[in-house]
Amino acid sequence: MMKNEIEKALEVIRNGGVILYPTDTVWGLGCDATNEEAVEKIKKIKGRSDNQSFIILVDNDHRIAGYVQDVPELAYDLIEYTENPLTIIFSGAKNLAKNVINKDGSVGIRVVKHPFCETLIQRFRKAITSTSANISGQPTPATFQEISPEILEAVDYVVNVDQNITTPKKSSTIMKLSPNGEFHFIRK
Template sequence: MENIDQIVAILKQGGIILYPTDTVWGIGCDATNANAVKKVYKLKQREDSKALICLVNNYSMLEKHIDNVPNIAYDILDLSDTPTTVIYDAPAGIAENLVAEDNTLAIRIVKHKFCEKLIKYLGRPLVSTSANISGQPTPKSFEEISEAILKGVDYVVNLQSENKNAKPSTIIKLSNKGEVKIIRE
């Protein structure tokens, strides 16, 4: 198993990492650190108006950062048999440059042993965005990750055998007004 303490130290110092998730390989950072988030946008060559996903490890952490989790969110998450990201209204305690222009944030409760442990030790949500330059195809395996990404992160988690032929999560937007919209299946 990877040295979690070393990875957490890098994240707490504002570093960015490349790591496997329950979907595709991700570029990540401490979701409460605006400077680290800025580094992720820069590495991906992505406009910061395009929001990123955050990973949390349980409902408790979700509720800490979303004041009003709609009841339907729990049903969707409990019934989903694939990784599902939900976009919530009015996030709190997150780097401002992670919050979308409409004051929403995409969050996934991760079901992946390494990610769960990493988030637990970090004690904060973790940014998760696909390990590619914006506009390029999402890598389906570690071998497909570009040299620019590999060299642009501060740490590469040594779990390359993970996530063969993975795919991005389903994304559902829930508003506090009761609206439900599928963004990506």
């Protein structure tokens, strides 16, 4: 079943589509993080303004250097030792669609720890976007059942994995990490 779902999701994102998928945090809207048109589709679905950036998911910490000019060593320790999902905002984003990158040139990256996501990204060989599956300004759905019909109808594919999990999930911790190793929390 999971293999089948990965194949279907891969086909959609390779063709510039948007998937609704489970992550190690809340359900996300995802697409190829290097495809500007696909990212625009997500912005339209969410009703999101142009000044809001996205986070991207990678399957392991070795991929971060492909999207960030200078990865502080501390980032690898934080990723290795954190127990909860952690999104790190890095300066100097590169090799991504320009509408994924924040105005200040930064990008939020999370090394995802979820079997479906890890395998999908591994097979895709590129980062995918992740943004909560809600219309901007509305509450973030903690379970699949809380996702609005507008979102379900607007995406190109709804991944049929973990839909029956009713334990509420929460968003990741977000930390901004400067190239010099200084950091501060944006969301705990």
